[in-house]
Amino acid sequence: MVEHRRWNDILAYAILILGVFIVVFPVYVALIASTHDAATVVNGNMPMLPGSHTLENYYRAIFVGGSRASREPVGHMLMNSFVMAMGIALGKIVISILSAYAVVYFRFPFRQTAFWIIFVTLMLPVEVRIYPTYKVIADLKMLDTYAGLILPLIASATGTLLFRQFFMTIPDELLEASRIDGAGPFRFFKDTLLPLSVTTMAALFVIQFIYGWNQYLWPLLITTQESMQTIVTGIKKMLTTTDELAEWQLAMATAILAMLPPVAVVVFMQRLFVRGLVETEK
Amino acid sequence: MANVSLRNVRKTYPGGFEAIKGIDFEIGDGQFCVLVGPSGCGKSTLLRMVAGLETVTSGEVDIGGRVVNEIEPADRDIAMVFQNYALYPHMSVYNNMAYGLRNRGMPKPEIDTRVREAAQTLELAGMLDRKPRQLSGGQRQRVAMGRAIVRQPKVFLFDEPLSNLDAKLRVAMRVEIRKLQRRLKTTSIYVTHDQLEAMTLADILVVMNGGQVEQIGSPLDIYRKPATTFVASFIGAPPMNLIRLSGDEIRAQFAGDSRSAAETGILGVRPEDLAISSEATADGGITLNLTVEAIERVGAETFVYGTRARAEKAVSATPGELPEGEVIVRIPGQDAPAIGASIRATAPRDKLHLFSADGRNRIDI
Numbered sequence: 013m014v015e016h017r018r019w020n021d022i023l024a025y026a027i028l029i030l031g032v033f034i035v036v037f038p039v040y041v042a043l044i045a046s047t048h049d050a051a052t053v054v055n056g057n058m059p060m061l062p063g064s065h066t067l068e069n070y071y072r073a074i075f076v077g078g079s080r081a082s083r084e085p086v087g088h089m090l091m092n093s094f095v096m097a098m099g100i101a102l103g104k105i106v107i108s109i110l111s112a113y114a115v116v117y118f119r120f121p122f123r124q125t126a127f128w129i130i131f132v133t134l135m136l137p138v139e140v141r142i143y144p145t146y147k148v149i150a151d152l153k154m155l156d157t158y159a160g161l162i163l164p165l166i167a168s169a170t171g172t173l174l175f176r177q178f179f180m181t182i183p184d185e186l187l188e189a190s191r192i193d194g195a196g197p198f199r200f201f202k203d204t205l206l207p208l209s210v211t212t213m214a215a216l217f218v219i220q221f222i223y224g225w226n227q228y229l230w231p232l233l234i235t236t237q238e239s240m241q242t243i244v245t246g247i248k249k250m251l252t253t254t255d256e257l258a259e260w261q262l263a264m265a266t267a268i269l270a271m272l273p274p275v276a277v278v279v280f281m282q283r284l285f286v287r288g289l290v291e292t293e294k
Numbered sequence: 295m296a297n298v299s300l301r302n303v304r305k306t307y308p309g310g311f312e313a314i315k316g317i318d319f320e321i322g323d324g325q326f327c328v329l330v331g332p333s334g335c336g337k338s339t340l341l342r343m344v345a346g347l348e349t350v351t352s353g354e355v356d357i358g359g360r361v362v363n364e365i366e367p368a369d370r371d372i373a374m375v376f377q378n379y380a381l382y383p384h385m386s387v388y389n390n391m392a393y394g395l396r397n398r399g400m401p402k403p404e405i406d407t408r409v410r411e412a413a414q415t416l417e418l419a420g421m422l423d424r425k426p427r428q429l430s431g432g433q434r435q436r437v438a439m440g441r442a443i444v445r446q447p448k449v450f451l452f453d454e455p456l457s458n459l460d461a462k463l464r465v466a467m468r469v470e471i472r473k474l475q476r477r478l479k480t481t482s483i484y485v486t487h488d489q490l491e492a493m494t495l496a497d498i499l500v501v502m503n504g505g506q507v508e509q510i511g512s513p514l515d516i517y518r519k520p521a522t523t524f525v526a527s528f529i530g531a532p533p534m535n536l537i538r539l540s541g542d543e544i545r546a547q548f549a550g551d552s553r554s555a556a557e558t559g560i561l562g563v564r565p566e567d568l569a570i571s572s573e574a575t576a577d578g579g580i581t582l583n584l585t586v587e588a589i590e591r592v593g594a595e596t597f598v599y600g601t602r603a604r605a606e607k608a609v610s611a612t613p614g615e616l617p618e619g620e621v622i623v624r625i626p627g628q629d630a631p632a633i634g635a636s637i638r639a640t641a642p643r644d645k646l647h648l649f650s651a652d653g654r655n656r657i658d659i
C-alpha cells in the first residue's frame with residue numbers, strides 16, 4: 013500500500029513537472045533572448061544561458077523604443093495597457109455587480125428576459141461584434157481615446173453571472189433583517205452586499221485585469237496614434253518590420269516587461285483571489 | 295406597548311397556494327403569544343405578515359391600533375429574531391446590534407448605551423468586537439436577541455429562534471427568553487413547532503393547522519380541553535389516545551350524562567391519565583384491555599405501548615402519530631409489565647374527552 017502511494021506520488025510529480033516545463037520553457041527562452049544582442053538571437057542557435065546585453069536591451073525597450081522604426085517606448089505602452097486593463101476590470105466589476113443586483117433583488121417586468129439577454133452576450137465576444145462596435149465608437153469620436161479602448165469591453169456576462177450566483181447564496185433572511193433594520197435598497201447594497209462580495213470582486217478583478225491586459229484585436233483596430241499603443245499590440249508591431257531584421261531581443265525584453273504587471277496583480281491579489289474562488293464568507 | 299390584532303387575515307401565495315385561510319385573533323399588550331402547529335401549517339407566513347415581509351392578501355393586521363398592511367417593516371416598530379439568526383456576517387457583534395439604530399439616525403451616545411446595556415443583559419459584553427462566525431450557536435442566538443431588544447420595539451417576533459440549538463441550550467434559552475420578555479413587558483409572537491416550547495412560553499397559545507386556527511387559549515386550558523382531535527394529539531407528549539366508538543359504546547360509556555346522546559364519536563384519554571390496575575373501574579371511567587407491545591423507560595417515567603385486545607379502532611388525527619389500535623400508557627417510575635403481558639389500563643370518567651366523529655368538535659357535558 014505504502015509502495016503504491018509512493019509511485020503515485022512520483023507519477024503525479026513527474027506529470028506536474030512536465031506541465032510546468034512546457035509552460036515555463038518558452039518564457040525562459042524569451043527571458044534569455046532579451047539578454048543577448050540582435051546578432052546572437054537571429055543566427056538560429058539560441059544560447060541557453062543569459063548574455064551580456066541585458067541592461068542595454070531593457071534600457072532601450074523602456075526609455076528609447078526601437079531605434080529604426082519610430083516606436084513608442086515601452087514605458088508609455090505599459091502605461092496605456094495599465095489604464096486600459098484597470099478601466100476594463102473596474103468597469104466590469106461595477107457594471108456586473110449592479111446588473112446582478114438588479115436581476116436578483118428586484119422584481120421588474122422582463123427581469124428574466126433581461127437576465128437571458130445578458131447571458132446570451134456570452135456568445136458575442138468583441139471579435140464577433142467588432143464591426144458594429146467599431147462603428148459606434150467611431151461615431152462617438154472615441155477612436156484613439158482611453159474611453160474607446162475601455163467602454164466596449166466592460167459589459168460582462170461572466171461577471172454578472174458570477175455575482176448573481178453569489179447573491180443567490182446569500183440567505184433571504186439577511187435582506188429581511190436589513191429591511192427590518194430600516195435599510196433601503198441602496199443601504200442594503202452598500203452595507204451588506206458590497207462587503208460580502210469583496211472576495212468575489214477580487215477574483216473577478218484578477219481575471220478581468222488579465223483579460224483587459226491581453227486585449228489585442230480591439231486596441232489594434234481603434235488606435236492609430238503611436239501614443240495610444242498598448243503593449244500587446246506594440247510587441248506585434250516590433251516584429252512586423254518590412255525591410256529590416258526584426259529586433260527580437262527588444263521584442264523579447266518587451267514581452268517580459270509586458271508579463272510583469274499581470275503577474276504582479278496575481279501575486280498581490282492571490283490571497284483574496286483564492287479565497288474568492290474557494291470559499292465565500294457567509 | 296401594543297396590542298396586535300389580526301382580522302380575517304388571508305394569504306395566497308403568487309402560485310395560487312392559500313397558506314393562511316382567514317385568521318382572527320387579538321394579542322393583548324405585553325402578552326406572549328405562541329403560534330404552534332406542524333411544519334407547513336403557515337406559522338411563519340402569518341408571522342412574516344405581521345412583520346411586513348409578506349404582503350397581506352386580505353384582512354387587516356393591526357399593531358397598536360394602527361392598520362399596518364401597507365407599512366414597511368422598518369416602520370412597524372417590530373423586531374424579529376430569525377431561525378438562522380440572519381446576523382450580518384461581516385459586521386462585529388456591536389455593529390450587528392447598532393446597525394438598525396444607526397439607520398434610524400439615533401445619536402451615537404444613545405446607541406452605545408443601548409448596545410452595551412443589551413450586551414450586559416445577554417452576557418455578550420466581552421464579545422462586542424467579534425464577528426458572528428467567531429461565536430458559538432448559543433452566542434449568535436443571543437446577538438440576534440440583542441439586535442431585537444436594542445430597538446425597544448412594540449412587538450417582538452420570533453420564528454423558531456431556538457431550533458438550531460442543541461437540546462440543553464434550547465431549554466436554557468427558553469427560560470431566558472421568557473424572563474427577558476417578562477421584564478421588558480413587550481408584546482411577543484413566537485413561532486414554534488415544538489409543543490413543549492409552546493406550553494412553557496405562552497400566555498396565549500394559538501394552535502394552527504392547515505392555514506387555520508384550531509384553538510386559541512391559555513396553554514393549560516388547551517391541554518385540559520382540546521377543542522379538536524388535532525389539538526388533542528398535537529398538545530401533550532406522548533399524544534392523547536384516541537379511540538373511535540360506536541353509538542352503542544358511547545351510550546354505555548357515558549350513560550347518565552348528555553354526551554350519551556352522540557351517535558358516534560371519538561374518545562380521547564391522555565396517556566398520563568391512564569393507570570395500570572387489576573380492577574376494572576367502577577365509577578364510569580374507562581377500562582382498556584391491552585397487550586403490551588413495547589416499553590420505553592425514560593427514567594422518571596415509563597411509556598407502555600399496548601394494542602387493544604379487541605383489535606380495533608384507535609384513531610389518530612395526525613397520521614403517523616399513533617398507529618391504529620395502539621394505546622400509550624404513561625406510568626411513573628420504572629416498574630413496567632413484561633412485553634407480551636396482558637394488562638388492564640383504566641382512567642376515571644372526568645379524564646375522558648369526547649369528540650365528534652370527524653374530530654372537528656369537542657363534545658362536553
Ligand SMILES: Nc1ncnc2c1ncn2[C@@H]1O[C@H](COP(=O)(O)OP(=O)(O)O)[C@@H](O)[C@H]1O
Pocket residue numbers: 307308309311313331332333334335336337338339340
Ligand atoms: N414564498 C412562497 N411561495 C409559495 N408557497 C409558500 C411560500 N412560502 C411558504 N409557502 C407554503 O406555505 C405553507 C406554509 O409555509 P410556512 O408558513 O413556512 O409554514 P410553517 O412556518 O408553519 O412551517 C407551506 O405549505 C409552504 O409550502
Ligand SMILES: [Mg+2]
Pocket residue numbers: 337338339
Ligand atoms: Mg416556519
